[in-house]
Amino acid sequence: MGLTSAWRIAQRGLKVTLVEADQCGSGATRAALGALWPPSPIHTGPLQSLHRQSLWGFDTFARELRQASGMVVEFLRQGRVELLSGVKARADAVKEVAAAQANWPSLVPSPVMQLLSGDELHREEPEVMPWPEGALWCKLSAQVGVESLLAALQAACRQSGVQILENTRVVKLDISESTFRGVHTLTNNIAADKGVLTTGVWTGQFTDVAAAVPIHPVRGQALLLHSGRQVIFRIIKNGKIFLVPWPDGRILVGSTTERQAGFNNINTAEGVNFLLNGAVATCPVLATARLEKIWSGLRPSGPHGRPIIGELKHVQGLVVAGGHFKIGIGMAPLTGEIIADLVTQGRSKYDISPFLPQELSAGKA
Numbered sequence: 001m002g003l004t005s006a007w008r009i010a011q012r013g014l015k016v017t018l019v020e021a022d023q024c025g026s027g028a029t030r031a032a033l034g035a036l037w038p039p040s041p042i043h044t045g046p047l048q049s050l051h052r053q054s055l056w057g058f059d060t061f062a063r064e065l066r067q068a069s070g071m072v073v074e075f076l077r078q079g080r081v082e083l084l085s086g087v088k089a090r091a092d093a094v095k096e097v098a099a100a101q102a103n104w105p106s107l108v109p110s111p112v113m114q115l116l117s118g119d120e121l122h123r124e125e126p127e128v129m130p131w132p133e134g135a136l137w138c139k140l141s142a143q144v145g146v147e148s149l150l151a152a153l154q155a156a157c158r159q160s161g162v163q164i165l166e167n168t169r170v171v172k173l174d175i176s177e178s179t180f181r182g183v184h185t186l187t188n189n190i191a192a193d194k195g196v197l198t199t200g201v202w203t204g205q206f207t208d209v210a211a212a213v214p215i216h217p218v219r220g221q222a223l224l225l226h227s228g229r230q231v232i233f234r235i236i237k238n239g240k241i242f243l244v245p246w247p248d249g250r251i252l253v254g255s256t257t258e259r260q261a262g263f264n265n266i267n268t269a270e271g272v273n274f275l276l277n278g279a280v281a282t283c284p285v286l287a288t289a290r291l292e293k294i295w296s297g298l299r300p301s302g303p304h305g306r307p308i309i310g311e312l313k314h315v316q317g318l319v320v321a322g323g324h325f326k327i328g329i330g331m332a333p334l335t336g337e338i339i340a341d342l343v344t345q346g347r348s349k350y351d352i353s354p355f356l357p358q359e360l361s362a363g364k365a
């Protein structure tokens with residue numbers, strides 16, 4: 001959120017300093033698997049429609065980023081196959097196919113979503129375990145290489161004149177008369193007319209704003225396998241497990257959802273066991289894949305699972321973007337635009353009313 005917002009604001013001609021306590025991306029972002037699958041077309045709430053708009057624009061975002069940075073951004077629209085279990089899942093899938101056909105951007109060859117029988121699934125993905133109940137194939141699902149995205153965003157920021165200060169912790173927000181004035185780091189005071197707070201699960205450290213921006217950590221564990229050659233060709237979702245394949249044989253496996261872990265950002269035996277068993281059960285040939293890496297991250301979860309986007313009512317000039325939970329990579333393009341609109345024009349063309357920070361009266365912060 002920080003990098004995308006900084007890039008977009010700088011593109012509009014403002015002088016931007018990005019202050020990062022660690023290395024850019026070292027929070028939840030580097031833990032992400034980069035899966036970009038649209039929410040079900042039968043879900044039409046404000047978050048789902050904003051999320052879909054962001055995802056439909058990801059190709060353009062990645063292209064623009066490549067041009068601005070001169071770097072490779074790994075991005076593929078290979079689709080996603082979700083294994084179906086039970087009568088209800090199949091009935092929902094039938095509705096999803098019809099709703100996607102009616103409302104989503106068209107694809108050639110059509111349709112954008114399709115039901116696969118067990119046999120058809122086997123033809124498309126021969127290394128996936130036999131699954132007689134069939135699957136739902138969403139062809140608009142995509143994936144981005146998060147490391148490449150982070151590197152390109154940093155380069156694009158620098159190209160646009162953003163000053164990036166890594167290993168520099170903000171220790172206090174400078175707020176007086178209910179107005180944002182800048183930030184204090186351990187060694188410096190940085191004055192600014194506007195601020196954008198994108199500190200993920202660590203936002204609660206700023207007591208001036210914590211109550212208006214309640215973001216909680218939800219741990220996610222993940223791992224990377226390498227199969228030497230490509231064995232699956234689309235994202236495969238099997239219950240809580242999903243596999244994100246890349247053509248060179250890398251397969252990212254995610255993820256646990258642990259609400260009670262607090263800030264304890266570790267891998268556990270149970271978590272890794274769950275991921276490995278799930279991966280091998282879904283795609284048995286992965287039993288002999290090389291286990292390259294395990295990691296965990298703290299997803300920032302906003303109230304009721306919604307992000308918080310907007311200017312703080314009790315601190316003029318301070319805008320927040322956080323709490324994107326499981327969809328922060330996919331939401332980054334649109335969130336960056338919204339934040340740049342808010343900072344430069346004081347409003348956005350998107351309806352962000354459901355995502356505004358909670359209201360506190362001035363002086364109560």
Ligand SMILES: Cc1cc2nc3c(=O)[nH]c(=O)nc-3n(C[C@H](O)[C@H](O)[C@H](O)COP(=O)(O)OP(=O)(O)OC[C@H]3O[C@@H](n4cnc5c(N)ncnc54)[C@H](O)[C@@H]3O)c2cc1C
Nearest residue numbers: 001021027028029033034035170200220297327328329330
């Ligand atoms: C296992 C896992 C898998 C995921 N998979 C996906 C996926 O496939 N697709 C998807 O869309 N999303 C995914 N996500 C979610 C996604 O990672 C998050 O929604 C997103 O990265 C949140 O970004 P952010 O910028 O809000 O927070 P963060 O990336 O956490 O950034 C916050 C930053 O603030 C910095 N910071 C904190 N305090 C200070 C301070 N005092 N001073 C200066 N800097 C500070 C931190 O160092 C950090 O870099 C996944 C998450 C996890 C954990």
